[in-house]
Amino acid sequence: MLTLHGLTIKRFHDGLLNKEFSAFEITKEFFDYIQDKDKEIGAYLSLHKDEALSEASKVDVAFAEGENLPALAGVPLAIKDNILIEGLPATAASKMLKNYKAAYDATVISKLKSTQAVFLGKTNMDEFAMGSSTENSAFQKTKNPHDLERVPGGSSGGSAAAVAAHMAIAALGTDTGGSIREPASFCGVVGLKPTYGAVSRYGAIAMASSLDQIGPITKTVEDAAILFDIIRGKDDFDATSADHDYGEKLPDPELRDIKKLTIGLPKEYFIGGLAKEVQDGVSHAINSLKSLGLNFKEISLPHTKYALSAYYIIMPAEVSSNLARYDGIRYSRNVNSKTLSEIYFKNKGQGFGEEVRRRIMLGAYVLSSGYYDAYYAKAQKVRRLIKEDFDNVFNEVDVILGPVTPTPAFKIGEKTKDPLSMYLSDIFTIPVNLAGLPAISIPVRTIPHTPKRASPSGFSPDPKPSLPIGFQLIGRPFHEADILGIGQYYERITT
Amino acid sequence: MPEITKKEIKHLAELARLEISERDEEKLEHDLGEILNHFNELKEVDTENTKPLTGGTVLINSIRDDDPDPSFAAYSAEVSATKAGKALGGKASDTGKGKDQFPESDAGYLKVPSVFS
Numbered sequence: 001m002l003t004l005h006g007l008t009i010k011r012f013h014d015g016l017l018n019k020e021f022s023a024f025e026i027t028k029e030f031f032d033y034i035q036d037k038d039k040e041i042g043a044y045l046s047l048h049k050d051e052a053l054s055e056a057s058k059v060d061v062a063f064a065e066g067e068n069l070p071a072l073a074g075v076p077l078a079i080k081d082n083i084l085i086e087g088l089p090a091t092a093a094s095k096m097l098k099n100y101k102a103a104y105d106a107t108v109i110s111k112l113k114s115t116q117a118v119f120l121g122k123t124n125m126d127e128f129a130m131g132s133s134t135e136n137s138a139f140q141k142t143k144n145p146h147d148l149e150r151v152p153g154g155s156s157g158g159s160a161a162a163v164a165a166h167m168a169i170a171a172l173g174t175d176t177g178g179s180i181r182e183p184a185s186f187c188g189v190v191g192l193k194p195t196y197g198a199v200s201r202y203g204a205i206a207m208a209s210s211l212d213q214i215g216p217i218t219k220t221v222e223d224a225a226i227l228f229d230i231i232r233g234k235d236d237f238d239a240t241s242a243d244h245d246y247g248e249k250l251p252d253p254e255l256r257d258i259k260k261l262t263i264g265l266p267k268e269y270f271i272g273g274l275a276k277e278v279q280d281g282v283s284h285a286i287n288s289l290k291s292l293g294l295n296f297k298e299i300s301l302p303h304t305k306y307a308l309s310a311y312y313i314i315m316p317a318e319v320s321s322n323l324a325r326y327d328g329i330r331y332s333r334n335v336n337s338k339t340l341s342e343i344y345f346k347n348k349g350q351g352f353g354e355e356v357r358r359r360i361m362l363g364a365y366v367l368s369s370g371y372y373d374a375y376y377a378k379a380q381k382v383r384r385l386i387k388e389d390f391d392n393v394f395n396e397v398d399v400i401l402g403p404v405t406p407t408p409a410f411k412i413g414e415k416t417k418d419p420l421s422m423y424l425s426d427i428f429t430i431p432v433n434l435a436g437l438p439a440i441s442i443p444v445r446t447i448p449h450t451p452k453r454a455s456p457s458g459f460s461p462d463p464k465p466s467l468p469i470g471f472q473l474i475g476r477p478f479h480e481a482d483i484l485g486i487g488q489y490y491e492r493i494t495t
Numbered sequence: 496m497p498e499i500t501k502k503e504i505k506h507l508a509e510l511a512r513l514e515i516s517e518r519d520e521e522k523l524e525h526d527l528g529e530i531l532n533h534f535n536e537l538k539e540v541d542t543e544n545t546k547p548l549t550g551g552t553v554l555i556n557s558i559r560d561d562d563p564d565p566s567f568a569a570y571s572a573e574v575s576a577t578k579a580g581k582a583l584g585g586k587a588s589d590t591g592k593g594k595d596q597f598p599e600s601d602a603g604y605l606k607v608p609s610v611f612s
């Protein structure tokens with residue numbers, strides 16, 4: 001048995017070049033492992049073994065013929081099910097798109113295909129990326145690989161769980177209010193939400209277009225840098241994508257550049273309500289970074305507490321508009337009716353799950369006549385104040401450090417009854433999306449924790465079960481190099 | 496005053512073309528009420544001299560050349576050979592892929608329910 005556990009993008013590439021294994025062997029090994037392991041985790045909605053094995057073989061043939069292999073050649077990846085791969089399902093975990101097959105590749109997928117990456121399958125998520133626990137999937141629950149009674153986070157919970165459970169070397173997710181960083185933090189893996197406009201959104205099923213970004217979920221910060229470097233860039237098919245020259249410093253940065261950076265600690269991110277494990281974890285990370293010689297400074301982001309309200313007005317407003325396209329005429333028809341209006345009402349009513357319906361209603365409300373100024377226009381003004389908070393602070397510091405979530409992974413079912421409590425899981429990740437900044441979630445260390453009963457499979461593979469904690473680094477727009485750089489050095493001194 | 500009434504819920508569902516059950520109405524009245532109540536905190540924020548931030552991008556007038564492009568995947572030789580394809584300079588795309596996305600079609604036509612009945 002080949003070992004999948006130790007494989008990172010870097011390690012896989014080296015192993016391939018040193019002929020320790022072939023891409024085909026590893027891909028096959030992954031499918032064998034997934035077949036068993038995913039019964040317990042439920043990370044994948046669909047697997048695409050034939051396509052993946054055929055792509056992996058092509059990499060082996062190219063290598064045998066003496067071609068140079070790009071860094072991602074043959075790397076088995078998991079892709080969130082709201083990102084289109086031509087010919088494969090893209091359900092966004094909704095009944096509405098149950099039978100939908102993508103007609104084209106998302107730009108990130110075209111870029112990955114051109115580097116000969118291999119796609120193992122499509123991963124579970126909250127329906128249309130709406131949720132913080134992946135419990136809103138219309139199809140299945142995904143479990144946290146560190147404790148099967150707990151959620152993997154969301155909405156990119158399947159992608160984070162797949163990487164954490166070694167069922168993929170890396171994955172792609174999407175982040176609208178924390179949907180890459182929160183599950184990465186809950187599952188103990190790395191998640192990068194790029195600057196708004198750094199990565200093309202073409203071919204990502206839209207949720208809230210002024211906030212959505214695609215980004216990598218990986219085992220190491222170095223891998224996140226490698227993957228981000230491939231998927232980023234201006235794209236004619238996304239008018240909000242920007243042309244930015246990152247230079248060559250994303251993977252493998254210089255320590256002397258990193259040491260020059262000053263890190264800000266916002267007092268509003270270290271308030272009551274923060275679980276002790278999280279507080280301790282983040283302090284631990286700060287101490288490690290101090291030992292690297294980085295400077296810290298206390299800062300203030302005074303409008304932080306209003307971000308949640310602003311977000312839960314702006315995002316549903318965009319949702320109610322973006323999801324109007326699922327009218328039962330195009331994409332899918334679950335219910336047939338005599339009249340056109342009945343088709344609309346019935347398909348939307350039965351095709352969308354509870355959280356999606358709730359957000360459509362909320363969005364319709366805040367945009368409706370008489371409430372527009374009080375809610376939507378007000379939220380947009382507060383959004384500017386939140387962005388200005390960051391602009392001001394970035395005159396004093398280069399990077400901001402804080403927690404990713406107020407608590408570690410919560411229990412399955414714990415927050416499903418009370419939407420507001422679920423929304424509060426995102427208080428530290430949301431401001432970043434409103435301001436369009438890059439941010440990364442990096443695992444701190446494991447905190448001792450004992451689950452009440454053993455896993456259903458009858459044994460616990462980890463003798464000391466523990467819940468991961470993440471810390472978050474936030475950078476200036478298009479300064480992914482700063483947060484990825486600090487993260488890569490953090491990794492070197494802690495592992 | 497309740498934040499939202501059942502009457503408003505019904506009206507919104509009508510606007511959103513969303514069928515909701517009576518049980519949903521109850522739940523929505525409660526959940527939306529609670530969420531809207533939370534939004535009241537925004538009243539504390541002084542936005543008198545603040546302009547709305549209307550989107551995520553810093554780009555202004557982001558436009559591209561208005562050239563025809565294949566709408567789906569690769570150019571198709573078969574489709575390019577048709578009259579419509581030739582009109583596009585022989586660079587037409589395989590619209591079949593777009594058509595295949597549609598729930599129902601017949602002999603190349605997209606089937607929709609009758610509008611007038």
